[in-house]
Amino acid sequence: MFEKSTWIRLPRNVVVGHGVIDRVVDVVDDLHLQGRPLFVTSPTPKDVAADPIAADFEAAGIDPAVVTVETASFEAVENVIETAEAAEASYLIGIGGGKAIDIAKMASHHLEMGFLSVPTAASHDGVISNRGSVPDGNTRHSVAAKPPLAVVADTEVLSQAPWELTTAGCADIISNYTAVMDWRLAKRLKDVEYSEYAAALSEMTAEILVDNADLIRPGLEESAWVVSKALMSSGVAMSIADSSRPASGAEHLFSHQLDRLAPDAALHGHQVGVGSIMTAYLHGGEDGIWRDIRDALSSIDAPTTAAELGINDETVLEALTTCHEIRDRYTILGDGMNERAAIEVATKTGVID
Ligand SMILES: NC(=O)C1=CN([C@@H]2O[C@H](COP(=O)(O)OP(=O)(O)OC[C@H]3O[C@@H](n4cnc5c(N)ncnc54)[C@H](OP(=O)(O)O)[C@@H]3O)[C@@H](O)[C@H]2O)C=CC1
Ligand SMILES: O=C(CO)COP(=O)(O)O
Numbered sequence: 001m002f003e004k005s006t007w008i009r010l011p012r013n014v015v016v017g018h019g020v021i022d023r024v025v026d027v028v029d030d031l032h033l034q035g036r037p038l039f040v041t042s043p044t045p046k047d048v049a050a051d052p053i054a055a056d057f058e059a060a061g062i063d064p065a066v067v068t069v070e071t072a073s074f075e076a077v078e079n080v081i082e083t084a085e086a087a088e089a090s091y092l093i094g095i096g097g098g099k100a101i102d103i104a105k106m107a108s109h110h111l112e113m114g115f116l117s118v119p120t121a122a123s124h125d126g127v128i129s130n131r132g133s134v135p136d137g138n139t140r141h142s143v144a145a146k147p148p149l150a151v152v153a154d155t156e157v158l159s160q161a162p163w164e165l166t167t168a169g170c171a172d173i174i175s176n177y178t179a180v181m182d183w184r185l186a187k188r189l190k191d192v193e194y195s196e197y198a199a200a201l202s203e204m205t206a207e208i209l210v211d212n213a214d215l216i217r218p219g220l221e222e223s224a225w226v227v228s229k230a231l232m233s234s235g236v237a238m239s240i241a242d243s244s245r246p247a248s249g250a251e252h253l254f255s256h257q258l259d260r261l262a263p264d265a266a267l268h269g270h271q272v273g274v275g276s277i278m279t280a281y282l283h284g285g286e287d288g289i290w291r292d293i294r295d296a297l298s299s300i301d302a303p304t305t306a307a308e309l310g311i312n313d314e315t316v317l318e319a320l321t322t323c324h325e326i327r328d329r330y331t332i333l334g335d336g337m338n339e340r341a342a343i344e345v346a347t348k349t350g351v352i353d
């Protein structure tokens, strides 16, 4: 008997383009959201976007509450929940990078309220996804939440953000190649839940981005357009799979472990990019696609070595040999690499000297 079922949650409105930050009030209206919003933002995005959006709401007769978060933590999520209750907010708007959006996503999930996602940086593919990521003790990976009701991604704002944030978003997308390799491997060896549609969408997204690498240049608003579309598409793949599997394999385990060993040393996207070079080598050896991944990363100015990440060789090796323990997700790392194997992959790929 056929007993399978699926429930795919996706945003209702996705608004991308030049100057669309001025349309947040219209989007709220289109969604028939009533009452007071709580803006969840962080210091720089507050100045860049939250303050101007607040002025638009005030002009429309709506008085938004605002909370600024400094770090991604459960404490911050709790603080947002308390602020929303005290302000009698009826929906949330996350305005910023991954930190602000994930905290808004997790708080709104807990409050059973809708939220909007207004990215100020094209730095990660959680903009639209149904996953929230906040470190919890020794774990550091995304957990199930709900996707935003709407995304408003202003390419002018995104293109004015520091260039490395955009290259981090590109690297997060390029890492989809190895994430999908790991997912297929886990399907073959462990019979994990797998979606061919989500895997294909994720790979195609990485391919389109790499094919358009010549459009990804600092100061070019079209870059923000190309990258944001890829981030949306990758986030939709996660929502279809109801898992981060299409966009997160061993290269993400490596990055999550670096977050613990060397907090704030490098951006999420840059770390997963370097991880992806090494896990591609583990999958395909010398003749695999690891050089293509490295060249794609360097063509968009993303780091390809430990030194460019600002992380020392010992930390890279420690992360490689321990990151399989981060979560119960089968990848090419199997039950863990020993140190000699880690040195081999990191030196052969030029990640360490
Ligand atoms: N939920 C999901 O599915 C996914 C979640 N993630 C998560 O997202 C996070 C990574 O996102 P990321 O955006 O790199 O992290 P942050 O939100 O920490 O942003 C990185 C930096 O960019 C700054 N910034 C943001 N916008 C601008 C702007 N317009 N101009 C200048 N500076 C700006 C922030 O400033 P300030 O310090 O002032 O805030 C911060 O210093 C990780 O926690 C990762 O785990 C990643 C992928 C998927
Ligand atoms: O960063 C992500 C996808 O790009 C989310 O993946 P994780 O579930 O590993 O946090």
Ligand SMILES: [Zn+2]
Binding pocket: 124, 125, 172, 247, 248, 252, 268, 269, 272
């Ligand atoms: Zn990621």
